[in-house]
Amino acid sequence: MSVVLDVSVQNRHGPPIHHVLKLYDRRFGSCLRDILEDKPAPYTRENEAAFQTFVGRGMIPGSLRHLKQRNDTEQYAVAAWQFLDEPNRTEGLAKYEATLWRDCIKHFECEITAYNRLADLQGKLVPRMFAQISLSSIQLATIPQEAASYFDVKGILLERIDGYCLGDLTQIIQSAVDAAHEINKRGIIMKDCAPRNVVVDGQSNTPGIVDLAQCRFRDELVNRWYKNGWNEDEGWDPDVEYWEQVGTASNPAAIGAVMVMRIQKITGVKVDVRYPDYEAIIAGTRRAKAEEAVAEKKKGAAKSS
Structure with missing residues (x-):
C-alpha cells in the first residue's frame, strides 16, 4: 500500500547504514488506489489539478466532516473510489484524492501508535522505528499556509531487515x-x-x-x-x-x-x-x-x- 524506499545513511566510522523509509503518499500504491475488481485508478495531472483547486477553494475540511458523518451513521465505511461515480467528474476526482489523503494520514498515525505501543518488541518481532518525517509534495510558496498540510507526505524511518x-x-x-x-x-x-x-x-x-x-x-x-x-x-x-x-x-x-x-x-x-x-x-x-x-x-x- 505504501511507498517503501531503501535509504542509505552516511556513517563516519564505517560503511553507510541502510534503513527503510516508508511513505504514506496518496499518489502512489496500487492497493491504496484500487477500485472495484482490483483495478487501480492512476494518479494523473487531472486528479492533481482537481485536488489543488478543491484545496484552494477551502472545500476539504467540510468534505471530510461530511465523510466522517456518513461513516458514523452508515453501516459500511465510504470508500474513496465511490466518489469516482459522482456526476461532476472534477469534484469527484477531488473528493477521491482528498479521501486518499485522509486514509494516508490515518494509516500513518495508526502505525506510529502501534510501533510506540510495541516498543519492547522493536528489533525483535517488529522492526525498530527510528524517526518520523514529513515531506511536501508541492512548492509551498504556491499555496496558502493553512492548506500546506494537505500536501504533506508523512513517513517513518524503520530498521531494514535483510531477509x-x-x-x-x-x-x-x-x-x-x-x-x-x-x-x-x-x-x-x-x-x-x-x-x-x-x-x-x-x-x-x-x-x-x-x-x-x-x-x-x-x-x-x-x-x-x-x-x-x-x-x-x-x-x-x-x-x-x-x-x-x-x-x-x-x-x-x-x-x-x-x-x-x-x-x-x-x-x-x-x-x-x-x-x-x-x-x-x-x-x-x-x-x-x-x-x-x-x-x-x-x-x-x-x-x-
Whole structure:
C-alpha cells in the first residue's frame, strides 16, 4: 500500500547504514488506489489539478466532516473510489484524492501508535522505528499556509531487515504465528495480517511483522463499547470481549493457516502449527476476575470487622 524506499545513511566510522523509509503518499500504491475488481485508478495531472483547486477553494475540511458523518451513521465505511461515480467528474476526482489523503494520514498515525505501543518488541518481532518525517509534495510558496498540510507526505524511518518474505519459507511459520499473538497480547488487533507482511531476518531466521498501518487498539475499542452501552449487559466484561474480538480476527491463523495451506497444496505435506487457545484465554480471564472479586470481598469484610 505504501511507498517503501531503501535509504542509505552516511556513517563516519564505517560503511553507510541502510534503513527503510516508508511513505504514506496518496499518489502512489496500487492497493491504496484500487477500485472495484482490483483495478487501480492512476494518479494523473487531472486528479492533481482537481485536488489543488478543491484545496484552494477551502472545500476539504467540510468534505471530510461530511465523510466522517456518513461513516458514523452508515453501516459500511465510504470508500474513496465511490466518489469516482459522482456526476461532476472534477469534484469527484477531488473528493477521491482528498479521501486518499485522509486514509494516508490515518494509516500513518495508526502505525506510529502501534510501533510506540510495541516498543519492547522493536528489533525483535517488529522492526525498530527510528524517526518520523514529513515531506511536501508541492512548492509551498504556491499555496496558502493553512492548506500546506494537505500536501504533506508523512513517513517513518524503520530498521531494514535483510531477509525474505514468509511466503518463501516454511520452517518458521510457528514463530510468525507466535509473534502475531504477542502483538495481540499488547492490545493491538491487526486488520491487515497476512504472510506478505512478515519478513524473515536472513541471519537469525527471526520473523518480523512489518505493516502496522491498519490496527485496532484495545483502549479505543473499550471506549467505544462503553459508549455503545455494552457494559449494561449482565456479565459483560471488556477483557473477555477483547479476546473474543481477537479470536474473531485470528491474526495468528491469518499468517499460519494460509502458509500451511500453500505448503500442503505444493508439497502434499501438512505442517503442524500451534495456535492460541482463545477459549482457554477467556476462561482464564473470567477465573482471574472471579478470584479478584473474592479477594476484594474478603478484604472489605476484614476492614469492616
